[in-house]
Amino acid sequence: MKNNFINEIISRGFFHQCTNKEELAKITNAGPIKAYIGFDCTAPSLHVGSLLQIMSLRLLQKYGHQPIVLLGGGTTLIGDPSGKDATRKILDQTSIKKNIKSIKKTFTKLLNFKDRKTKPIFVNNSDWLVKINYIDFLRNIGKHFTINKMLSFDSVKLRLDREQSLSYMEFNYMILQAYDFFKLNEKYKCILQIGGSDQWGNIVNGVELIRKISQKDSFGLTTNLITLSSGAKMGKTESGAIWLDKNLLSPYEYWQFWRNTADNDVERFLKYFTDIDSSQIEDIVKSEKNINNLKILLANETTKILHGSKAAEDSENTAKKTFEEKGIGKNLPEVLINKSILNKGLNILDLLCTNKFILSKSEARRAIKSNGIKINDKLVTDDKMLINLNNLQGNAIKVSHGKKKHFVVKIT
Secondary structure, three states, X not given: OOOHHHHHHHHOOOEEEEOOHHHHXXXXXXXXXXXXXXXXXXXXXXXXXXXXXXXXXHHHHHOOOEEEEEEEOOHHHOOOOOOXXXXXXXXXHHHHHHHHHHHHHHHHHHOOOOOOOOOOEEEEOHHXXXXXXXXXXXXXXXXXXXXXXXXXXXXXXXXXXXXXXXXXXXXXXXXXXXXXXXXXXXXXXXXXXXXXXXXXXXXXXXXXXHHHHHOOOOEEEEEOOOEOOOOOEOOEEOOEXXXXXXXXXXXXXXXXXXXXXXXXXXXXXXXXXXOOOHHHHHHHHHHOOXXXXXXXXXXXXXXXXXHOHHHHHHHHHHHHXXXXXXXXXXXXXXXXXXXXXXXXOEEHHHHHOHHHOOOOHHHHHHHHHOOOEEXXXXXXXXXXXXXXXXXXXXXXXXXXXOOOEEEEEEEO
């Protein structure tokens, strides 16, 4: 079948725009290409807000193309202003290197490393950016950019329209990203950059820079920015970011995030974030009358991709035991508390704020007042309640916030 990669990008709803869709379709159909996506390393893990980009890399591999994963050791030192109302926190190089090492481990789970032809190439743009001679860079690269055009891109224009400050450092980010594309085209013959729709201006700059310097054609393709049906951005909840690293978010909590998807988002997310064929998804949605079964399918398939089949199965079993049987599932998040603390008694507010289960004592009080907190499935009505050894059921205490958030206290 012709144009498989482009067709699937479109049929799954990834596609937002492309510099030349028809020509890119011809080229990707004619043979393998190299394409890249860049990820700035501002935290030890990516979160689900980056997952659609990663699924795009998986589709590249599916159709025989080789992805390049650019981990922005150089650009993270600057900070991408796209979609931001304020300057990002500036990280030091030691922190960025740690983040890169951690993030790279996640990609080993999400991408295929077995096929030599499609095995991902990892690059760090600090390899060329930190070596730049400023005067030479202005003469050879900067001359291809006009202030007039740079001011027209959303990453700059929106900040200025809102009268929010934009540093000269951030203003240069788009030039560095364009230079990344040029370097990858030069070294690896990379002809496609993929990014979120907020990256369009930066990507187009790279395409034009390659054309001006090398007289070569290259392409940019952007994916839709994902929002929930509620209008909220994909990637974070009230409890914090939905991390891809199991050390920051357990497989069970990851599974629960997808299980709690709003009804209106389920079909869309099955197409975005699973490997199930998109036409098969449409058939499944039509034939399955119980939306909760579709949510479980979504949770299982997404968790399987990131954490493996066993983690998905264990998470489903834990949820069943926790919600349907009112028990303590073995994969619920655990908090270890010293026995001496429970001997004295631990205030319920302090317990609820442990491990940021609830972010503040005032929020915890409100949850108790609204009948949202349970200990071992029994309602808590007193915010001065002390949790002690008498609350143990076997060797654990189950703590619940509403119907969907739980953790287990165990004694050390």
